[in-house]
Amino acid sequence: MSHTIRDKQKLIARVRRLKGQIEGIERALEAEKPCGEILRQLASARGAMSGLTAEVMEDHLREHVLQAETDAERRQGGEELIGAIRTYMK
Amino acid sequence: MSHTIRDKQKLIARVRRLKGQIEGIERALEAEKPCGEILRQLASARGAMSGLTAEVMEDHLREHVLQAETDAERRQGGEELIGAIRTYMK
Amino acid sequence: MSHTIRDKQKLIARVRRLKGQIEGIERALEAEKPCGEILRQLASARGAMSGLTAEVMEDHLREHVLQAETDAERRQGGEELIGAIRTYMK
Amino acid sequence: MSHTIRDKQKLIARVRRLKGQIEGIERALEAEKPCGEILRQLASARGAMSGLTAEVMEDHLREHVLQAETDAERRQGGEELIGAIRTYMK
DSSP, X not given: OOOOHHHXXXXXXXXXXXXXXXXXXXXXXXXXXXXXXXXXXXXXXXXXXXXXXXXXXXXXXXXXIITOSSHHHHHHHXXXXXXXXXXXXX | OOOOHHHXXXXXXXXXXXXXXXXXXXXXXXXXXXXXXXXXHHHHHHHHHHHHHHHHHHHHIIIXXXXXXXXXXXXXXXXHHHHHHHHHHO | OOOOXXXXXXXXXXXXXXXXXXXXXXXXXXXXXXHHHHHHXXXXXXXXXXXXXXXXXXXXXXXXXXXXXXXXHHHHHHHHHHHHHHHHHO | OOOOHHHHHHHHHHHHHHHHHHHHXXXXXXXTOOHHHHXXXXXXXXXXXXXXXXXXXXXXXXXXXXXXXXXXXXXHHHHHXXXXXXXXXX
């Protein structure tokens, strides 16, 4: 993923926040917190993961499709995105 | 979450595997791995998170609804599950 | 699905609205409407379908689990819901 | 959606099959079929709708991004797809 430095830093910050949410779920399970609370934490982490995935897809589309330097590069970037969309929607 | 010890250990093992997958995504972003690879890792982590959520819902239904000791407990457990299903499907 | 008459009418009204949305997508495809518009219609129909699914699950939990008349009926209703949750989250 | 005639016919065939599945759910609700069966039909219709959405996104990417005739058209097609991905993943 040869995205811009700025995009990269943003994505890494997001994945670290997501890791923090997962660690929160781990602690809640260990502390035997109420189920309803754990389910809310899971829903929130799932939203964070979907947002991260949308952002990686968007960055990929910008860098490897819209700003591709050759037609071949653009085609390959497009096929990778199609593969990701298909996997995601299965 | 006052589930059985065995269920609890299983859930904690699952959440730790999920954390390992998120750390793998963090490393892949830092190493600027190809986008397609990162999107595959995200899809796989998303599957793991959905599976974990389904298992928490299932355990909750078993412990706090099917095996509830009083009607009031059962009703409350049921309402919590309904809340979780609604949040998940929004 | 032996739910209450009122629940049944509500669910049938919802599924008919959903059918109307699908017919709108069919017309939009035939009229070669812009892609972006079709994708918005699809997102909206998906939301309607998720809401309908959540309501069927909720009605099922109320009628066949919380208000079950025997323990055997409750267990069976619970297993059906677990199956539905697992399928949905796969 | 000015996609190729062949793509258009394929998408219309898919949306009609989906409409048939929704009509099946309507009939099942009217006939008071078992909940478990209705939930299976809903899961199957949801899969069909996700597959249709992935195909519309894929066609859009091919026609309006990869094969765009101008940079402006490509940029616009890309932004529409980004909007759709964001809406879908919310």
